[in-house]
Amino acid sequence: MELVDVWNVLAVGLVRGGLYAQMALMLALVLGVMSIISMINGELYMIGAYVSYFAFTLFGLNPILSIACAAVATFLVGALIERGPLSMMRRRAGEDWYLNTFLLTVGLSFFLKNAAMLLWKPTYRGIRWYWEGTVSIGSIGISIDRLVALGIAALTIVALQLFLRNTRLGRAIRAVSQDERGAMLNGININTIYTISFGLACMLGGIAGGSMLSILPASPYMGTTPNNYAWLVVMLAGLGNISGAVVGGFIIGIVESVAFQFFGEGWPNVISFIILIIVLVIKPSGIFGTSVKGVWEQ
């Protein structure tokens, strides 16, 4: 393998990794704060892609604004889903609400996919590029779009971490994830924190969908694969470890890119899942598994 190929493989792997990391983060955040298993991650990613598509092509907004639209829209959709069906379920189901919400999100996922199918038909809606052209870094050329997508993923991840660590609201989110009663007794409205956290998680998916639009076009079922990857990465990293999820996302991205280079199409998936199985057999709690619940602690 030539050196050029190595860099190429790495570049492709990092871009994929950014997507997986964002998707895994989405899952880990909801799991860490609300202890629920959400199956609609992929659908928020899909909605993000559509919103950016329409913002960019129909309304002619610039790329950054188009992606920002996806962020805002998916935050709102997430907050509405939490305020509506999820919180209703929480109030009614009492202790059993974890399993019930899991089933509910599975149902919502079907609903959203089919709604997209009805509204927008199964055609792929993609764009050729946000920014035309490639940049050459050393000996390799990488399209600006890929570079920007990776940059946005990195920025989003860092911003989320800074937000959780250093702001009043971020601390409240971490407090709820670690001890709900303690949080409530300190004046934190847990329902509000749930809504905001769920919205933020959905926003991560939306940003991923929007920023990858020229690479992966919008279609009703586009979310299924990223959702599977979110799961794969989170299980690999270990539940309850957000930094682990980010690292795991990039590792899987690179592994797949390497696998593709060596074995060709079809294999990246297989190899990722083989790795997952091996890791779970050796260390069932995942590579970075922790026992204490929390979101993004030192």
Add this chain to the structure above:
Amino acid sequence: MLEIKGLQSGYGYLQVLWDVSLELNDGEFIVLLGSNGAGKTTTLRTISGVIRPISGEINFLGQSIGGKPGHEISRLGISFITEDLNLFPKMTVYDNLLVGAYSVRDKKKIKETLAYILNLFPRLEERLNQLAGTLSGGERKMLAIGRGLMPNPKLLLVDEPSLGLSPLMTRATFDALRKLNQDGTTILLVEQHLGKALEITNRGYILEQGKVVMEAPTATLLESERVKEVYLGR
């Protein structure tokens, strides 16, 4: 300040408190006594909104708070230091204290209160960047009290602060509570560690099987045959 009338409370179908009434005046330091399972913790949980009362009245500063959610009650000025402390183990001491100040918007005020708390518990100052989960039992208790003070509560509910502490640490904790009371915080203390508790409080209630069976100034309680027999084992 706090007035409870005919309070019935419990967990689901299990009623624990039966017609409990008690009163707490501004600036008082009172103790709630009772044997294990009498319903002391349940009383504090009901006041602080962790559980909803079945019926009865709870008035705080002239406002009815019975059945309000816990975060609203906290914002009205009641801090509850629970038996299990409910700290945030993976946050630093400093972050725990800042979460305590969640409902305070005035940065200057937060700084002042923080300085006051670190003066009250100098040990916390040395450990500001340590994770709460790695503190010793005594330090954890100080942190819980400190965090409860961050919103400048008008009323402090403290559940068995001496639990699991050495005599020395217990004394330090009680001294801190007394100082807080002298500085103007009204305190409702639940305690098994009678001798010391009766020394620093003004008044006490005795709870037995979910009912208030006695209410008297602590001096009187110390003399009472009932207290001597049941609680002091004499």
